[in-house]
Amino acid sequence: MSNSREPFRERIARAADAKKSPIVLALDLPTSKRNLPAFAAKTIRAVGQHICAVKMNFHLILPLSASEISRINKLVHSYGLQSIADIKLNDIENTNEVAIDHLTRMGFDAVIANPFIGKGGLAALVQKAHKAGAGVIALVYMSHPGAKEGFGLEVGGRGLYSEFLERATGAGADGIVVGATQLDILRQVAKQQLPVYSPGIGAQGGDAEQAIRSGADYLIIGRSIVEAAQPAKVAKEIQSRILLSVRK
Numbered sequence: 001m002s003n004s005r006e007p008f009r010e011r012i013a014r015a016a017d018a019k020k021s022p023i024v025l026a027l028d029l030p031t032s033k034r035n036l037p038a039f040a041a042k043t044i045r046a047v048g049q050h051i052c053a054v055k056m057n058f059h060l061i062l063p064l065s066a067s068e069i070s071r072i073n074k075l076v077h078s079y080g081l082q083s084i085a086d087i088k089l090n091d092i093e094n095t096n097e098v099a100i101d102h103l104t105r106m107g108f109d110a111v112i113a114n115p116f117i118g119k120g121g122l123a124a125l126v127q128k129a130h131k132a133g134a135g136v137i138a139l140v141y142m143s144h145p146g147a148k149e150g151f152g153l154e155v156g157g158r159g160l161y162s163e164f165l166e167r168a169t170g171a172g173a174d175g176i177v178v179g180a181t182q183l184d185i186l187r188q189v190a191k192q193q194l195p196v197y198s199p200g201i202g203a204q205g206g207d208a209e210q211a212i213r214s215g216a217d218y219l220i221i222g223r224s225i226v227e228a229a230q231p232a233k234v235a236k237e238i239q240s241r242i243l244l245s246v247r248k
């Protein structure tokens, strides 16, 4: 990736504008699927015009080779979409840097990281990613029920998520993750400057319009689209509902 590229934060905003969609497709293909690269390509072709980015998780990053992932990322880019590696990076500086090298070589535009690594670790990670032309999105409050046992812990009289938000801002991260199932937290963090990525729509009980109205900038959606009988139809329906709710 070249250093002279437009920053990730602007690339994804431009993609969302062009596609008129804040949907980040979580390309979480079921393990039962035989030909994962072919199924991934079929899904991207089907929903590419209704989304602004694709997010890949261990569902693809573990079973596929680096060249298979690179080919998927090329397809993602050919549709004018951004690609996010959701590995919730959370390690020592050296290991994080090696991960960024491999991910950017595979064509990813951004990585999701865990601010639990500390202020310095997160800042070093953001610096390394930015040098490689990639972005970093920091977890602030996850979407699953157990999130309160970690991100909701009281530390120094406030929720750990507030500290994580400060770390993300201080480190110069390109966005934060707050679950669509955590509307109160979403409303609180929406007041700050970082774009908010919100997973937990549909399969986890969150609602797309409510999340947008509560301050989410991007919606991460997986199973509701990927496992639907007609993924394009579902993606288009969600996209239209969001557009309508934004105009209200």
Ligand SMILES: O=c1ccn([C@@H]2O[C@H](COP(=O)(O)O)[C@@H](O)[C@H]2O)c(=O)[nH]1
Binding pocket: 026, 028, 057, 086, 141, 142, 143, 144, 177, 178, 179, 199, 200, 201, 202, 203, 204, 220, 221, 222, 223, 224
């Ligand atoms: O707090 C978080 C952070 C990441 N995720 C990931 O997003 C998708 C959601 O998939 P659905 O099928 O729409 O539930 C998945 O890849 C998670 O690992 C999250 O859900 N919550």
